[in-house]
Structure formats: C-alpha cells, structure tokens
Amino acid sequence: MTNISRSHFMDEIEQAEPPRKFNMPHFTSFKGDEDLERHLKHYRSTMILYWNNDALMCKIFTTTLQGEAQDWFHTLLPQSIRSFDELSFVFTNDYSSYYSIKKKSDCLFNDKKNPNESLRDYVNWFKAEKAKIVRCNNSIASAAFQKGLPSYHLLFEELIMKEYLTLADSFTLAEKHAL
Template sequence: MTNISRSPFTDEIEQAETPCEFSMPHFTYFKRDEDPKKHLKHYRSVMILYRNNDDLMCKIFATTLQGEVQDWFYTLPPQSIRSFNELSLVLTKEYSSHHSIKKKSDHLFNVKKNPKELFRDYVKRFKAEKAMIVRCNDSIARATFQKGLPVNHLLFRKLIMKEDLTLADSVTLVKKYAL
C-alpha cells in the first residue's frame, strides 16, 4: 500500500514557496498511453516563464499527471526526486514504450493486400498507414500501394502500365475496377 502523503520530492522542493505572481496555466493531462517526451515539451513551453524555478516546475508538473500515471508517481521512493530533470528522466524511462514511433515512407512496403481482404478494405488500411507518415513521398506511396496488390490481378497490370500515376489516381483506378 502506498503512502500518498509522502511525496517523492525532496523536502526542499516540497517546502519551496510558490511565487505570488504565479497563475496556474492550462495544461493537458498526461495519461500512460501517451508520449512522455511530447508531454514534457508541451509542459516546458507552457511553463517557459518559470523554467528557472526548478522547485515550481516539479510541483506543478505533478498536477499534470492523471490516472495510473499519478498512482505511479506516488509509488516513487520518498525524497527520490531532487530536480525537474530527474523527474523528466524517471517519467521518460517509465513511459518510453508509449511514445509514438515516427514512420518513414518505406514503412508502406509492409502494407500488402491480404488474399481474402476486399480491395476497399486494403485501400482504407493503406490510407490509414500513409496518414501516420509525416511528409510521405507520393512516388514511394504509389509504388508501395501497387506492390501491395496481387500481381495476377487485372488492376495490378493497369497500374504498372501507367507510370505517371499519383497515389490518388491509383486509388481512383482501384475504385473503378475492383470495387
């Protein structure tokens, strides 16, 4: 059982006075399934005027934790957090598996139409994967879309004959010939 009255912060942090001019900004809450680095970046940008007040940065950051993350925070050993950098490292280490992985255009080579999958479902799935790629190269997207189709299908042959197609053109052909 966790003693919630015992903070993981040092006494110095706990006893530090909040500046009288401090007004609580609006924060997004951090939940365990989010990217901790993204949350820390947001927090630092909102707290930019107070970034030199390490004690305040720690105390206020604790209020941005929600649900299981807040429960986890109170399982940290008492007096174990001496600075905002330490708090950031502990949080990042604990929740780093939840950060979003940036995918590149070549990730789309893994997206192939399953034999029993409808073409419209393949198109939907391909578009969803493409949407997760920032600045996706259209030439690679078109080529990977085509490569994901069965080679013995009429549509594959039509796509391969038209080299100057965009991905949008390819999707339009799928709708015309395969759905």
C-alpha cells in the same frame, strides 16, 4: 482520501498544492510526433517563474502531453518520479525509445493484398495501417500500396502505367476499380 499510491509521482509531488495565484499558462500540446527537446524548452521558458516549484513543474508538464505522449506517460511506474529534472530526463530518454519502436513508413511494404480480400477491404486496411504511422511518408506509402497489389490485378497495371501518382490518386483509382 484518494489513493495516490498509483500516481507516477512521489507523494511529496502528488500532494503539493499549486501557488494561490497560479494561472495556468497556455501551452502547445505535445502529441508525440514533434521535437520533444523543443517542447521541453518551450515548457521551461513558459514556466520560468515557477522553476523552483518542482511539484508544480511536474504536474503541469503532464497536462501538456496528449495522444501517444500521454500513453507513454502512463507506462511510468507508480511513485517513480521525484523531481522535474528526473521527469525531464525520463521524458527525453525513455520517450525517445518508446517513440522509436513505433511503426515507420516502410513497414507498409510487409503486407500484401490477400487474394480472397476485396479491393475495398485492402484499401480500408491500408488506410488504417497508414494512419498508425506518425509522419508517414506518402511517397513510400504510395509505393507500398502499389507493391501490395498482385501484379495481375488491373489496378496494379494502371498504377504502374501512370507517373507521379499521389497516394490519394491511387485510392481514387482503387475506388473506381472496386465498383
């Protein structure tokens, strides 16, 4: 017998079997960077025929979560979810808090290129940091990239002389300067 005590669901939910003729509907995955209320509404309307089967509603809902949202789900305490209403409440409240502590675009202004760091390393680091930010604003990222360079750097001088550079344009110029 498997150890279900580590499940986030109470035993009644964890042990429940799906209905015999249940066919898994198609869901859009929730990766964490979309509107969570909209995802929940879509899920409820897709599962309307099973709304009275709490266990099924809980178990199937977890399969719609991916990425950051799946990570959040695994932060829940074992045996902490008793019903789909409770899961919905925790999802809309706790996930909102969990998501809000993630980095925002303007946090890129906090770091600068180290004088001993190569331009290529700075670009790679910046790209990696930007990738961690959900819905990163490219205009803010572009300004932060430029501000992170020392004012005496040739790339900095070139970037401030050009108007309306995209972040991709800035990276292309950085590659030319890194050669």
